Amino acid sequence: MHRIPYPPNKGDKIRSYHLLKHLAKRYHVHLGTFVDDPDDWQHVERVKDLCGESHFAALNPRTAKLRSLGALAGNRALSIDYYRDTTLDEWVDGVTRRHGIQRVLVFSSAMAQYAMSLRSARRVIDFVDIDSDKWRQYADNKRWPMSWLYAREARRLLHYEQQVTQEFDASLFVSQPEADLFKRLAPAVQDKVGYFSNGVDTDYFAPGHQFDNPYADDHDVMTFTGAMDYWPNIDAVQWFANDIFPSIRQAHPAAHFYIVGARPTAAVTALAELPGVHVTGTVPDVRPYLAHAKLTVAPLRIARGIQNKVLEAMAMAKPVVVSPQALEGIDALPGRELLLAGDAQSFAETTIRQLTMPDRTIGSHAREKVVSRYGWASNLSRVDALLEPTAPATPTMLPAFS
Known part of the structure; x- marks a missing residue:
């Protein structure tokens, strides 16, 4: 059952x-x-x-x-x-x-x-x-x-x-x-x-696939993926959009935050009124949104178990900035295979640093970890x-x- x-x-x-x-x-x-x-x-x-x-x-x-x-x-x-x-x-x-x-x-x-x-x-x-x-x-x-x-x-x-x-x-x-x-x-x-x-299906979630870019060319995108009627996800994107993203956008005006997931609640949809925030609703395939993002974020403050959204982004060789709650249960080394941030200020600083001075090894190390550990x-x-x-x-x- x-x-x-x-x-x-x-x-x-x-x-x-x-x-x-x-x-x-x-x-x-x-x-x-x-x-x-x-x-x-x-x-x-x-x-x-x-x-x-x-x-x-x-x-x-x-x-x-x-x-x-x-x-x-x-x-x-x-x-x-x-x-x-x-x-x-x-x-x-x-x-x-x-x-x-x-x-x-x-x-x-x-x-x-x-x-x-x-x-x-x-x-x-x-x-x-x-x-x-x-x-x-x-x-x-x-x-x-x-x-x-x-x-x-x-x-x-x-x-x-x-x-x-x-x-x-x-x-x-x-x-x-x-x-x-x-x-x-x-x-x-x-x-x-x-x-x-x-x-993770590492053949399906793989960086080698070619996808049309769903974003504007001048957007430096960070994504959050997940079911958007699920309260921990709602709390995460509200916290990020309201308390973290404004500092990122002030330091990096090309930054855009995309919330990608089905069934967004009214509270989530309302976030699209904020500058640089976009809410897609249901998409036929999440992979183009991962493939063409600069990085993904998982600012979860309430979480249990392992976050598939983090593993899928890692499998796509994307740098992921995670909260301690989102990291729990995932065998990955912060600073090498993903980026860890504990509060709003460190989340903003870590994201800005990855946007402006990207560590291009994190994505490849993330992919290697998922392939070796999460079959x-x-x-x-x-x-x-x-x-x-x-x-x-x-x-x-x-x-x-x-």
């Missing part, structure tokens, strides 16, 4: 798709999943080709949020009710009876509810990030009453994550720091906790080992993610 995170995150969709492709090479996979973005329906047939039986449940975010409020009357995390669906529950029950499922892989905490009763199967969960800690960070950055609501969600969801890890055979996270943090939060289950890193095949081999305990067995059926 795999769920698109609440709120949605493009990086997790990439991780889940590569995980599905990997498993389909070895197992007969049955897939139950939600579709929360109308644009994603165009990919359904391609995903079905990788599966035996499949079930795609439409998820209306507005309806799901209303449904999740019922959890306030009980002792449940809102995220669990948000992803509760009778048709998906019935599909899991039916496919289990028809195929005698022996292995189950769940993607993300809220989807574990669909596998809690499958105790005869070997169950592995890929939490990806510690969702409960993400809610804690939200609480720390919001005012009451949202701070109270998010803090409640953090407590309830952590309890649920601990319960799931106790019941399942193994759990995975996106990086060693993420796994280590969860071990500290849930010491009673730390022997069941591991990780595998995200990867999908080698990272996903950890999942194979967990699904196959001790003695080799003939692969049977595997219901995978929703």
